[in-house]
Amino acid sequence: MEDAELIEKLSNEDTRNYGFNLLVRKYQERIYWHVRKMVINHDDADDLVQEIFVKVWKYWKNFRGDSQLYTWIYRIATNECLTFLAKKKKRFFLPIVDVEKELCHYIDEGYYISGDEVQLKLQKALLTLPDKQRLVFNMKYFDDMKYEEIAEITKTSIGALKASYHHAVKKIEEILTGN
Amino acid sequence: MRPNKHHTSPKKLExxxxxxVFNVxxxxxxxxxxxxxxKAIESTKPAFIQQPGMALKWALPLVLLVLIAGYYGFKLNQTMPNNDTKIAKMLDEVSTSELVAYIEETDLTTDEILEVVSFEDDNLEDFTYDVNDLSDQELDLIMDDILIEDITDI
Structure with a gap:
């Protein structure tokens, strides 16, 4: 179903529930994978995805249609992920390393994780990046999104995004080659 | 044969x-x-309906607060009575003989006393009741006093 039709259904009180159900079905997987790549753990991703869609429902009146529907949902998801990770860091009080260790542990544990050695090594290397940089990297590298789309979601300039991605790639390659 | 580059250490991200790598x-x-x-539908319900336990959680402290406030209000009322009650309490502490002695020694006339003290119907009923309760001897003494006052006023 097209976004325009979804928007229409969600904006109509009589079809709101049905429209929301269709919206969740359409975007749940994309949002889940976007979140999962950031928080690594399935249970955390599950909680966050639920919260994200509940926010979409609650704040639907705030969607003015200035941006595309998926951009708006992605922005909510991105904010939720970053807030979640920031809270995690606050809980540890001290270094980012502890959160990195925790996320690394989830990869090692292999709880709903598969992939060969190189893929897992890449995932661990990604955890060394700052959260926002990792987010940009995921959207560009894994989701193959255009810089324009990422710019709209993250409210960052295209130039800054390109620089961020370039630095991320360089750092990851250094880690992968062991330099 | 071309080596499987995914199982060797790659130098480039490409x-x-x-x-x-993640599954569900x-x-x-x-x-x-x-x-x-x-969850979404639940989130739009009012908070107290959403979690019935919450209503009890808030109601109990509220009831306690009202009870405590009521108790202190009652205590305060007891410890800070109005002026009439205060005077009555003070007078209760003075013995009858001391009161009689004071009245005898003062220069207050009956009119001056009547100006200050207002007699309501209830007071008069009480007074009548008190008079009826007096013994003959006590009545004679009062009558003597009145007669003397009447004579002196003339």
């Missing part, structure tokens, strides 16, 4: 194809919309 439990995406829908 050597690693973007691949999903079976049927996860089939049940998720229902869970989300239920």
């Amino acid at each position: 050597d690693i194809p973007p691949k999903k 439990p079976e049927g996860y995406f089939d049940t998720l919309p229902g869970i989300i829908q239920a």
Whole structure:
């Protein structure tokens, strides 16, 4: 179903529930994978995805249609992920390393994780990046999104995004080659 | 034979194809919309209906607060009575003989006393009752006093 039709259904009180159900079905997987790549753990991703869609429902009146529907949902998801990770860091009080260790542990544990050695090594290397940089990297590298789309979601300039991605790639390659 | 570059240490990121390494439990995406829908509808209900336990959680301290406030209000009322009650309490502490002695020694006339003290119907009834309760001897003494006062006033 097209976004325009979804928007229409969600904006109509009589079809709101049905429209929301269709919206969740359409975007749940994309949002889940976007979140999962950031928080690594399935249970955390599950909680966050639920919260994200509940926010979409609650704040639907705030969607003015200035941006595309998926951009708006992605922005909510991105904010939720970053807030979640920031809270995690606050809980540890001290270094980012502890959160990195925790996320690394989830990869090692292999709880709903598969992939060969190189893929897992890449995932661990990604955890060394700052959260926002990792987010940009995921959207560009894994989701193959255009810089324009990422710019709209993250409210960052295209130039800054390109620089961020370039630095991320360089750092990851250094880690992968062991330099 | 071309080596499997995915199992050797890659030097470039482009050597690693973007691949999903994460999985979900079976049927996860089939049940998720229902869970989300239920949560979303729940979130729009008023907070107290949403969690019945919350209502009790707030009601109990509120009831306690009202009880404590009521108790202190009652105590305060007892410890800070109005002026009339205060005077009555003070007079209760003075013995009858001391009162008689004071009245005898003062220069207050009956009119001056009547100007200050107002007699309501209830007071008069009390007074009548008190007079009726007096013994003959006590009545004679009062009558003597009145006669003397009447004589002196003339």
